[in-house]
Structure formats: C-alpha cells, structure tokens
Amino acid sequence: MLEIFENPFNTFLMGFALGVVFLVMAYFNHWKTKTEFKRYKSHLSDKLELDAKQLQDTNKERARLAQENEHLRIQVNRLNEKPENKLQRELEVMARAEKHMLINAPGFAPAWEMAKSQALSQMETEEKGMSFPQKMFRKLIGPGGNGSNVSSTLPEHSMSNNGKSGSSETATTTTAA
Numbered sequence: 001m002l003e004i005f006e007n008p009f010n011t012f013l014m015g016f017a018l019g020v021v022f023l024v025m026a027y028f029n030h031w032k033t034k035t036e037f038k039r040y041k042s043h044l045s046d047k048l049e050l051d052a053k054q055l056q057d058t059n060k061e062r063a064r065l066a067q068e069n070e071h072l073r074i075q076v077n078r079l080n081e082k083p084e085n086k087l088q089r090e091l092e093v094m095a096r097a098e099k100h101m102l103i104n105a106p107g108f109a110p111a112w113e114m115a116k117s118q119a120l121s122q123m124e125t126e127e128k129g130m131s132f133p134q135k136m137f138r139k140l141i142g143p144g145g146n147g148s149n150v151s152s153t154l155p156e157h158s159m160s161n162n163g164k165s166g167s168s169e170t171a172t173t174t175t176a177a
Contacts, residue, residue: 098112
C-alpha cells in the first residue's frame with residue numbers, strides 16, 4: 001500500500017485530488033454563504049422598507065392628531081369664552097378645590113360643610129321670600145305690584161301653617177291693603 005506513495009507523480013495526483021476536494025468544499029460553502037448573505041440582505045431591505053412605511057404612517061397620524069388637537073384646543077377656548085361655560089368652569093374649579101381641601105386639610109372639612117349648609121339654607125330662605133330684606137320690603141311696599149297676592153306667588157309660604165290658606169303675616173298685609 002505504501003508503494004503508491006513511492007512514485008512522485010502519484011503523490012502529486014493524490015495531493016492535487018485532495019486540493020480539488022477542499023476547493024470544491026470551499027466553493028460550496030462560499031456559494032452557500034453568498035446565498036444566505038443575499039437572503040439576509042433582502043430581509044434587511046424588506047424590513048427597512050416596512051419600517052420606513054410605518055414611520056411615515058406614524059408621522060402622518062401624528063400630524064393629523066396634532067392638527068385635531070389644535071382644533072379642539074381652539075374650540076375649547078372658544079367655548080370657555082361663553083358666560084355660562086365660564087360659570088360652569090368656575091364651579092368645576094371650586095368643586096375640585098373643595099375635594100382637594102377635604103382630602104388634604106383635616107380641620108377644614110367640618111367648617112366647610114357647615115359653611116356650605118348655611119349658604120344653602122340662606123339661599124333657600126331667599127328663594128322662598130323669607131329673608132330679612134325681602135320681609136322689610138314687603139312690609140313697606142306691600143304685596144306684588146301687579147295686584148296679585150303674595151300667597152299666590154309663594155305656594156310654599158302659603159301652606160306653611162298646618163294647611164291654612166295663608167299665614168298671619170300675609171293676612172295682615174292683605175287686610176291692610
């Protein structure tokens with residue numbers, strides 16, 4: 001078996017054949033790597049195209065939302081200029097401030113609730129015509145200027161004395177007139 005290696009031509013041919021085998025393997029691996037590189041390159045270009053398209057769509061959406069936000073901001077400012085909306089906004093601010101104070105200032109809550117209930121009762125008495133300035137005005141001027149009876153304009157006040165048709169105050173003002 002070693003006789004094959006004694007002839008230099010045979011050794012050259014075996015070395016050459018072995019070199020050709022390695023060359024074929026190298027070309028095969030190079031071709032395989034080249035095709036994989038092309039595949040990665042196409043994947044990368046596809047991904048970059050998709051990312052660019054997504055970025056473009058996102059920028060369009062952002063621009064649309066910024067424009068819509070600006071329109072809404074202008075509309076809110078325009079609506080806030082209306083008097084009834086200013087009052088409603090001020091009421092909302094006060095309600096939020098009240099909630100904040102109730103949570104953060106423990107001694108504030110009872111005093112605030114008492115002040116609110118007193119203000120509510122004062123408003124109710126004023127609406128019923130029972131406040132001191134309105135009583136004095138009625139005593140000095142008399143019943144309503146259009147000739148109608150006070151008891152007919154104030155049904156809550158007229159039925160306050162156990163179902164009687166009028167109170168003693170309205171009876172004295174009607175007899176004096």
